[in-house]
Amino acid sequence: MKLRTPAVVLLAAATALSLAACRDSRSDGAGGTQTNLKIMVGGIDKVIYLPAKLTEQLGYFKEQGLTVDLATQQAGVNAENSLIAGDVQGVVGFYDHTIDLQTKGKCLQSVVQLANIPGEVEVVATAKADQVRSAADFKGRKLGVTDLGSSTDFLTQFLASQHGLKAGTDFTEVKAGAGSTFVASLENGxxxxxxxxxxxVAQLTSTGKGKVLMDMRTVEGTKAALGGLYPASSLYMTCDYVAAHQDVVQKLANALVKTLKFVNTHSAAEIAEKMPADFAGGNKDLYVKAINDTKSMFNADGRMPADGAANVLTVLSQFSPNVKGKKDTVDLSKTYTTRFVDKS
Structure with missing residues (x-):
């Protein structure tokens, strides 16, 4: 028998360790499941997407053996572009993008539905509050949306349409972004x-610069404004990725559902305490208020309500250029799945 030299033994051991490390970081040895991945959030500091960062803060991703890099884009339409381009493996954004993209031949799927309502609020400048009391008063007004072609764009058009108003002719939509850019847009007219x-919202109302016109942070407010549930915040991924990496999707679902249960069993103050200090913007009390006013939007199990998905399709079929005239061609069953959260 030929004896191997120490150098050969060391090289073989190093090679084995290297291969094992590759398996640990890239696959499960059978289906190519990743454990290092990047998820884009459509505004990581927005409370409507709070579960993403909170999951990281609570250590639930790591608990599942995942290393998740959370990136951010202030508009969901930009986040979806990153997913389609393959720059990220998932997006925490509005569910409606899965429907919109299906009509363009792209298959996206919500794998964890974080909320069954939008969490959006129509805010009016305090100086205009006496003039703009409902969507019927949108006529002749300039209305801010996150971005043209965004979820807020479609929702704004839907609210106006209930009073016979059309964007471009009866009112003007303005790209106002979020956070400081939105505040500045409202302040300077x-x-x-x-x-x-x-x-x-909390910043504008607490400073007296804005007033709530329509509140879709509650089930009641959403039904009043949109005629039913409107599933929004979700983790969605390409159908190809979901099919090829079911193990990692299951782990993501496990982590996020555990976070949803945490949100539903802890106070706003307790949740705020777990979040990065800079998310409070120097005003922790205001941040706690923001979480408290919004936290009821999150469901406890990550499941998609079928009637809510149908309502989203109804809205998009009227105002999304991609979905108009194609409602009957959309297969909603391909836009979401509950099989992962059902196992969580």
Whole structure:
């Protein structure tokens, strides 16, 4: 028998360790499941997407053996572009993108539905509050949306349409972004009102610069404004990725559902305490208020309500250029799945 030299033994051991490390970081040895991945969030500091960062803060991703890099884009439409380009493996954003993209031949799937309502608020500048009391008063106004072609764009058009108003002819939509850019737009008169989320809502109302016109942070407010549930915040991924990496998707679902249960069993103050200090923007009390005003939007199990998905399709079929005239071609069953959260 030929004896191997110490150098050969060391080289063989190093090679084995290297191969094992590759398996640990890239696959499960059978289906190519990743454990290092990047997820884009459509505004990581928005309370409507709070579960993403909270899951990281609580250590639930690591608990599942995942290393998740959370990146951010202030508009969901930009986040979806990153997913389609393959720059990220998942997006925490509005579910409606899965429907919109299906009509363009792209298959995206919500694997964890974080909320069954939008969490959006139509805020009017305090100086215009006496003039703009409902969507019927949108006529002749400049209305802020996150971005043209965004979820807030479609929702704004839907609210106006209930009073016979059309974008471009009866009112003007303005790209106002979120956070400080939205606040500035409302302050300097670039917009009369607009759709945004917490903590921006809390900032505007607490300073007296804005007033709530329509509140879709509650089930009641959402049904009043949109005629039913409107599933929004979700983790969605390409159908190809879901099919090829079911193990990692299951781990993501396990982590996020555990976070949803945490949100539903802890106070806003307790949740805020777990979040990065800079998310409070120097005003922790205001941040706690923002979470408290919004936290009821999150469901406890990550499941998609079928009637809610149908309502989203109804809205998009009227105002999304991609979905108009194609409602009957959309297969909603391909836009979401509950099989992962059912196992969590």
């Amino acid at each position: 670039q917009i009369d009102a607009g759709m945004t989320t917490d903590p921006t």
